Amino acid sequence: xxxxxxxxxxxxxxxxxxxxxxxxxxxxxxxxxxxxxxxxxxxxxxxxxxxxxxxxxxxxxxxxxxxxxxxxxxxxxxxxxxxxxxxxxxxxxxxxxxxxxxxxxxxxxxxxxxxxxxxxxxxxxxxxxxxxxxxxxxxxxxxxxxxxxxxxxxxxxxxxxxxxxxxxxxxxxxxxxxxxxxxxxxxxxxxxxxxxxxxxxxxxxxxxxx
Amino acid sequence: xxxxxxxxxxxxxxxxxxxxxxxxxxxxxxxxxxxxxxxxxxxxxxxxxxxxxxxxxxxxxxxxxxxxxxxxxxxxxxxxxxxxxxxxxxxxxxxxxxxxxxxxxxxxxxxxxxxxxxxxxxxxxxxxxxxxxxxxxxxxxxxxxxxxxxxxxxxxxxxxxxxxxxxxxxxxxxxxxxxxxxxxxxxxxxxxxxxxxxxxxxxxxxxxxxxxxxxxxxxxxxxxxxxxxxxxxxxxxxxxxxxxxxxxxxxxxxxxxxxxxxxxxxxxxxxxxxxxxxxxxxxxxxxxxxxxxxxxxxxxxxxxxxxxxxxxxxxxxxxxxxxxxxx
Ligand SMILES: Nc1ncnc2c1ncn2[C@@H]1O[C@H](COP(=O)(O)OP(=O)(O)OP(=O)(O)O)[C@@H](O)[C@H]1O
Ligand SMILES: [Mg+2]
Numbered sequence: 001x002x003x004x005x006x007x008x009x010x011x012x013x014x015x016x017x018x019x020x021x022x023x024x025x026x027x028x029x030x031x032x033x034x035x036x037x038x039x040x041x042x043x044x045x046x047x048x049x050x051x052x053x054x055x056x057x058x059x060x061x062x063x064x065x066x067x068x069x070x071x072x073x074x075x076x077x078x079x080x081x082x083x084x085x086x087x088x089x090x091x092x093x094x095x096x097x098x099x100x101x102x103x104x105x106x107x108x109x110x111x112x113x114x115x116x117x118x119x120x121x122x123x124x125x126x127x128x129x130x131x132x133x134x135x136x137x138x139x140x141x142x143x144x145x146x147x148x149x150x151x152x153x154x155x156x157x158x159x160x161x162x163x164x165x166x167x168x169x170x171x172x173x174x175x176x177x178x179x180x181x182x183x184x185x186x187x188x189x190x191x192x193x194x195x196x197x198x199x200x201x202x203x204x205x206x207x208x209x210x
Numbered sequence: 211x212x213x214x215x216x217x218x219x220x221x222x223x224x225x226x227x228x229x230x231x232x233x234x235x236x237x238x239x240x241x242x243x244x245x246x247x248x249x250x251x252x253x254x255x256x257x258x259x260x261x262x263x264x265x266x267x268x269x270x271x272x273x274x275x276x277x278x279x280x281x282x283x284x285x286x287x288x289x290x291x292x293x294x295x296x297x298x299x300x301x302x303x304x305x306x307x308x309x310x311x312x313x314x315x316x317x318x319x320x321x322x323x324x325x326x327x328x329x330x331x332x333x334x335x336x337x338x339x340x341x342x343x344x345x346x347x348x349x350x351x352x353x354x355x356x357x358x359x360x361x362x363x364x365x366x367x368x369x370x371x372x373x374x375x376x377x378x379x380x381x382x383x384x385x386x387x388x389x390x391x392x393x394x395x396x397x398x399x400x401x402x403x404x405x406x407x408x409x410x411x412x413x414x415x416x417x418x419x420x421x422x423x424x425x426x427x428x429x430x431x432x433x434x435x436x437x438x439x440x441x442x443x444x445x446x447x448x449x450x451x452x453x454x455x456x457x458x459x460x461x462x463x464x465x466x467x468x469x470x471x472x473x474x475x476x477x478x479x480x481x482x483x484x485x486x487x488x489x490x491x492x493x494x495x496x497x498x499x500x501x502x503x504x505x506x507x508x509x510x511x512x513x514x515x516x517x518x519x520x521x522x523x524x525x526x527x528x529x530x531x532x533x534x535x536x537x
Contacts, residue, residue, distance in 0.1 A: 004416045005471040015467070035464040041457075042464030045376030047472060048413035055471070171456070 005055065013062040022070040029063040030143050037146050135208030136201055138172040145170075145194055159189040166190060169205075227523070228334060229343045230263075230361030234381035235374040236348035239451035240367045242489065244345040245273040246500045246512050247519075251341050252306035259298050259339040261309045263357050264347030265327075268311030274301050275497045276308070284312040287326045294333050303501075309337070327353050334360050350377075350384045359388060363523060365447045365480065368465075370458040375465065378448075382473055383407060386415055386441060390422060393437050399426055414472025445526065446477040449515055452485040478522060481515030484508055 011018050014028040035042055036055045043052055145155070152170075156163040165186055168176035177183055187205050188198035229247070231240040245260060252258040262270035262283070271278050279299040285291040298307040334342065334357075344361065346354045358364060366381065368374040387407050394400065402425050406418045419441070427434035446469070450462040462479040469477040486508040492499045503509055 004420070004474060005414070006416065008471070032467070035467055040464065041370070041372060041375060042461055042468055044372050045412060046379045046414065046465070046468045051414055051472065 005058075008058075010062040010066055013058050014066070016066075020066070022067060025063060025066050025070060029059065030139050032059045033143060033146070136204035137208070138170040138205075141190065141194075141201075141205070142170040144196070148194060150194065155190060155193045158193045159186075161186050161189055226335070226337075226339065227341050227362050228360055229341065229363045229365065230346060230358045231344065231365050231367055232346045232354060232358035232381065233366040233368050233374070233378050234348060234350050234354070234384075235368065235377040238348075238367045238369050238374055239449075239483065240347075241270055241273045241345050242499070243365070243367050243449060243451065243483070243512075243515075244343045245270055245498060247516050248306055248341075248343045249274075249303050249498060249500050250512060250516050251343075252303050255305060257340040258306045259309060259337055259342050260301075260306065261334070261337065261342055261344045262311035263344050263354075265311050265353070266347055270345045271308060271310050272496075273493070273498060274303070274306075274308060275501070276301060279308065279310045282310045282312050283330070286330070287312070294330075294336065295338055298337065298339075307339070324352075327356075331356060331360060350380055352388070355381070355384045355388050356392070359385060359392075363447065363519060364445070365449055365519070366477075367449050367451055368462075369452045370450060370454070370461050375461065378465065379469075379473075382446070382469060382475065382477075383415060385444075385446075386419065386474065389441055389444075390437055393433065393440065394426070399429070414468075415474050416472055419474050441474055444475045445522075446475060447480040447519060447522070448477055449480050450482040453482045454485050458482070480518045480522070481511065483511050483515065 005013075011020065014020075014025065014032060016024060016028055020028070033056065034040065036052055036059065037043075038052070047055070145152075152163050152166050155161070155166055159166075162178075164176060165178050165182075167173075168178075169187060169190060178186060184202050184206060187202040191198040191201035229244070231244040233240065241264075248258050248260045260270050260274070262268050264270070265283065268278065268282070281291070281297050281299055283297065286294055286297060291297060294309070297309045299310070301308050334344070344357060346357050348354070366378055368378045387403070390403055391400065394403065399422075403422055406422050423434050423438055426437065448462050448466055450458065453459050459482050462482060466477045466479045469475060484507070486499075486506070488503055488506070488508070489499045492502040495502070500509055500512060
């Protein structure tokens with residue numbers, strides 16, 4: 001009778017109604033991973049680290065399961081769209097793998113103390129799979145960065161791009177964006193530092209529908 | 211953004227509503243919020259009383275731009291007055307009266323014995339008005355926590371600072387702890403209870419509640435059911451005060467999410483009030499902010515929060531009626 005996180009079904013974990021659309025699932029996922037991330041301000045003093053990790057795992061599971069269910073439905077209805085879905089974002093296959101190196105380094109260092117680096121790696125792939133969408137938002141990027149365990153300071157140090165600009169990119173805050181001529185370069189540098197495809201990301205970020 | 215929301219006129223509740231403003235952290239903004247919402251409600255032709263429940267340090271009168279009234283809760287606590295309704299004095303605002311806390315803190319702190327506080331808790335329901343807005347002082351002791359639980363509308367006020375966030379989780383743990391304790395007949399279970407809650411200093415409450423309920427259930431099944439129901443029926447509201455930026459505004463919903471899943475109680479986000487230095491300036495001039503800056507964006511945030519709260523009360527009443535009819 002008392003509410004308890006242990007008894008929630010997949011939709012309840014993500015606060016979704018049973019017939020939520022993939023976009024809603026994705027939005028809920030991004031929202032919740034931020035809330036339960038390690039440096040979330042709301043988690044402070046609220047949960048033990050064990051509880052927090054447990055919840056992160058539940059969110060991940062719920063997201064993956066619901067997305068794959070939703071993906072299957074989408075495919076039967078609209079095959080063209082279905083294809084552009086899951087982990088094919090690694091459809092950056094054609095690109096030289098070299099561009100991944102710096103971020104992997106940063107990410108590895110970050111995870112040094114974390115015994116479950118395998119789980120972390122899975123989370124990374126999952127976060128990246130969101131990039132298969134047509135548009136990339138700052139929230140997507142932030143989520144991937146967090147999943148990889150890389151801080152903005154580190155990216156800033158690696159790319160020599162001012163942190164405030166990186167923040168502006170992640171928060172989609174045009175007021176704080178650098179001049180348009182620099183914008184593309186900064187997004188590319190950011191993407192590269194995370195081991196993502198710079199061309200694809202800057203394209204999808206800059207040319208999305210408003 | 212649209213400003214100047216009208217209050218929900220569909221809100222009709224003929225019963226008296228007790229609003230309580232708690233949260234534990236000193237200086238979070240309980241007095242500001244309770245007096246401001248009081249003024250706004252009174253402006254809507256509702257009969258409002260502000261009850262200053264901060265016995266150690268009364269200051270609701272100051273927030274309303276008044277001097278300390280002659281009659282205060284001290285008179286009641288020391289036995290000078292028997293009728294609590296005599297203590298409700300007019301304020302500069304129509305439809306709004308104030309029951310001020312003690313005039314002198316020494317006698318209040320010394321005389322406000324447990325017995326007097328318990329008497330006050332019982333009498334809150336007999337104050338004549340439509341809306342009783344109860345301002346509560348800081349701390350996590352019996353008085354602020356039990357007084358808070360008297361509310362039909364229980365509002366936690368926090369600031370986005372980590373210290374306030376941390377405190378609000380402690381406050382909620384205390385609420386649940388008192389819920390258990392107040393309903394527990396058997397003293398032998400109290401040790402289990404305190405032990406279990408001390409374990410849980412920095413974690414959620416799901417496990418501890420389950421464990422304690424199981425224990426209680428073993429000896430007194432009906433008590434366990436009663437307690438579980440009273441906790442499941444709780445509906446806390448959260449207001450975040452003194453927000454500075456966008457990130458601050460996200461913290462309220464995030465805290466609610468965590469409480470809803472890990473603390474066994476329902477908590478809804480009711481809104482934010484930005485940090486606004488005019489709040490301090492108007493206080494210095496001895497005028498409530500809301501009266502001085504009625505058309506400001508910050509004032510609109512108060513109105514929006516009030517509307518949100520009233521809407522949720524209406525919704526809850528409708529649901530209860532429906533449950534009643536269908537049960
Ligand atoms: N939104 C705001 N913007 C600017 N200042 C604020 C705001 N809210 C509160 N303050 C300032 O913070 C101080 C504390 O506010 P308030 O007295 O309402 O808090 P409280 O929770 O009642 O504190 P106490 O623990 O003393 O009961 C006030 O003096 C006020 O000037
Ligand atoms: Mg106060």
